Amino acid sequence: MARVLAESWGLRGKPWVLAIARTTWEFRKATINTLMVLADWNGEAA
DSSP states (O other), X not given: XXXXXXXXXXXXXXXXXXXXXXXXXXXXXXXXXXXXXXXXXXXXXX
8 A cells, every 4th residue: 555655645755654544433323434645755744
C-alpha cells in the first residue's frame, strides 16, 4: 500500500514517512470504521 500511495502522490525516490491510523467506533447501533493515511515529505503533510 505504501508504494501505491508514494507513486500516486509523486513521492517516489524522495524521503518520506507514511503514517496509517485505523479506528472503529460504536455509535448507538452503527459501527463506524475510519482509516486515516498521512504522508510527510520534507516537513509537509499530504
